[in-house]
Every structure is written in C-alpha cells, then in structure tokens.
Amino acid sequence: MERALIDFHTHPLLVQEMVAGNDELLHAQKKVFDIQNRLQPLETFHLELDVSGLQRAVVLPLDARTAKGSQIFSNEQIAELCRLSDRFVGFASVDPHRPDAAEQLERDVTRLGLRGLKLSPSLQEFAANDRDKAYPVYEAAQSLRIPLLIHAGMTWAPRSKSANPMDLEDVAFDFPDLKIVIAHFGWPWVQETAMLCLKYDNVFADTSCLYHDAPWEFMRHVFTERLPLTLLERSLRHKVVFGSDYPRVEIKNMVRAVKELGLSDQAQEMIFSKNARHLLGEAEATYK
Numbered sequence: 001m002e003r004a005l006i007d008f009h010t011h012p013l014l015v016q017e018m019v020a021g022n023d024e025l026l027h028a029q030k031k032v033f034d035i036q037n038r039l040q041p042l043e044t045f046h047l048e049l050d051v052s053g054l055q056r057a058v059v060l061p062l063d064a065r066t067a068k069g070s071q072i073f074s075n076e077q078i079a080e081l082c083r084l085s086d087r088f089v090g091f092a093s094v095d096p097h098r099p100d101a102a103e104q105l106e107r108d109v110t111r112l113g114l115r116g117l118k119l120s121p122s123l124q125e126f127a128a129n130d131r132d133k134a135y136p137v138y139e140a141a142q143s144l145r146i147p148l149l150i151h152a153g154m155t156w157a158p159r160s161k162s163a164n165p166m167d168l169e170d171v172a173f174d175f176p177d178l179k180i181v182i183a184h185f186g187w188p189w190v191q192e193t194a195m196l197c198l199k200y201d202n203v204f205a206d207t208s209c210l211y212h213d214a215p216w217e218f219m220r221h222v223f224t225e226r227l228p229l230t231l232l233e234r235s236l237r238h239k240v241v242f243g244s245d246y247p248r249v250e251i252k253n254m255v256r257a258v259k260e261l262g263l264s265d266q267a268q269e270m271i272f273s274k275n276a277r278h279l280l281g282e283a284e285a286t287y288k
C-alpha cells in the first residue's frame, strides 16, 4: 500500500519552482485559470498530500494555445516537475486545433514518460466528439494505452455547452479501448455521468465536483441527494476515482468529504487507490 493512495486530479499551478519568474505561466495562471493564490514551495504540495493521507498526485497541464494563446504547463514542464518529485504522475495535454496534435501526443508520451492525456473542451474550445479535431488525438491515446481525463460539467470558461458529458458518449462508443475519466463527475450533469459510467466499461469519473462551498456538504448533496449513495456503493465503486482539483480546493477537505459519505472500506479502497492504479496500468481492473 506504500504508494497506493492517489489524487487523480490536481493542477500544479502554485508550485513556485515551476511558475516563479516565468511571466507567461504567471499570466496564464491568473487570467486563463483564474487562480489568484500565492505561489508555494513544492514542499507545500507534499505536505498537502501528507496531511490528506495520500501518497501520489496526478499533475495536469493544459495546452490551450489556439483558444487562449497559452499553455500551462507544457508537457516538458510537467516532465520536469515529475523529475523533482517521484510523488507526481504526469499527464500530457495537446491542442486539438493543431494538425500535429496526435503526433505530438505520441512523441511526448513516449519520450517524456507521461502517463495520461488531459483535455478541456470548454477551455480549449472544441467539441469533445469532433471527428476531425479530437478523434485523431483519442486514436493516439487509445493506441498508447493511456487514460483520458477530460473536463466536463460546470466551467468558468464561457462555453459550458461543450462541457456536457453526453458529448462523450460518441467517444466512449467509438473508442472502446480508451479509458475516459469524466472530471468533476460532470456536475451538474451528474445523472448523465452516472449513466455513462454504468453503460460503458471504458467510462469512469472523478470526485472533484464543482462548485464547492463546503466540500462535505456538496459531496453529500451530489452522492446522497442527486444520486443515491447505494448507486456509488454497489454499481459505480469500480468506476470512480478520488480527485480534488487542488489548488481550487484543499486536498484534505475533499478527502474528508468523500470519507464522510459513509461508503464501505472496500468501496473507499477502490476510489482512493485501486481504480486509479487500474487506469494507470499498475493494477488489474476491479469489479463491483
């Protein structure tokens, strides 16, 4: 169990060692991602994980060069961060508007050792089921056997409609060997997200539901009022991974919120560990 507990959704936006002194990143952090907090030394990220009882975190970049004129971070920068800390699992991102996006993904995953793909249709301004722009990228991810973590649900970007998880049904159907993780449990489309997770073997979701006022209240609302908790416990426990969306939310508060739902130990072990390790190719699939 040494390195087993994983936060599957974090953004290393505040890591001083990465961002300080880089005007382009500082600008993107504030203007594109709307993160106004102060930068913190890398050690703070480690302490966040420690106090939350987690060992590792997936760190996510986003390549929005066409839509926003910026990327935060580049795939090289994510690989550099992973060299600073073996507690990070680096994902890649590519810009689906660029004709070489699929080749770039293949190249970067292979040469930099990145282990997943992050996309955000709303921030990158593409439709998740766009056959010309997005499908070649999915094809590449599927043959690289890396999971796709894709933003869905509420977004602070202007185009919420491109964050509707129902657009992912085409993708789930057309790429049966691509593991798709619907970020933020697709909130407010949580029933649609649950349906896709039930229906397609290759669809998963993370717990980083937006918007949080108090994480535990919101988590309770989503998983006991909008959806019955028994659905998560009995039918979806092998399809959900813990994700915090740090630094928008403190990891420890999200961990507490999920733990306080009252799921069985077995379901919690799947959500905090086994399912993420399965998606990363470190463990066999777990079944309900």
Ligand SMILES: [Zn+2]
Binding pocket: 009, 011, 245
């Ligand atoms: Zn996020």
